[in-house]
Amino acid sequence: MRSFLLATAALISLQANAAEQTFPADGGLIYFNMPSGNVGCQYTPSGGSDVYMPEDGGPELGCDRIEPTYQRFILGKAGKAKRYQNVGDTGCCDGTHTLDYGNSWRKGPFTCTSAKAGLTCTRNDGHGFFISKTRTEVN
Template sequence: MFRSLMLGAAIAVLLAMPATAAEVDLDANDSGQIEFVMPSGNIGCVITPEGGTEVYQPEDGGPEIVCDRVEPDYVRVVLGADAAEELDEVADPSCCGAEQVLEYGERAAMEGFVCYSETTGLTCNTEDETHGFTMARAGIETW
């Protein structure tokens, strides 16, 4: 009986531990930006490298990650090296047409940012974890 209790406790501890995310590489498009969507199709992101591209220059010179959430309301979060900002009024909604999918349980490190895809939503932050955001249907949080 004691052995069964110990085995049960060990299994419970293992199940409570977060799963290690699989590291994936995402490719840049012809303009040098990295685009991806979540499996749900409700969140899409574009990462612009430091220095920008021929057609887009981030305000602070980059790098920058911009993620849009379609439902329940259209919202954009912009994360640069120094801050994350939520924008509730988006003049150019254009989400979620990327071909690359960051599958649930995957992690991608790109241009100084790290993004984690989970069934509960997307979390992206700077590599030093000073700034970032979580984005899901349930809500958005920036830090």
């Protein structure tokens, strides 16, 4: 928890200097990846899309990490983030849209900031997750 709070504090500091990136919706969903190609995210708006409806109706942010083990992180409209380690549909990281290191992305209640150290995503109430190749945290 302490390291997540430190990562969140670093995120706030980075956001003051970060450029904000936007990405177009594809069928109502927004996709982006880390420059490393190891992490990819999908934003689903409130009400879902033609191909996916979040359990709680959305909005929802989901990010997958490929290496060293495939894991999925889901942040819904309320509650703590969730980590899934046995994911059956491992289709991460098409590389179409890249959230450059030092930049942030924001949609609905979610903000993600990309850094060489990893990806930090939070919802406006402070819950979120941190993903890197060497470490993951959920809150």
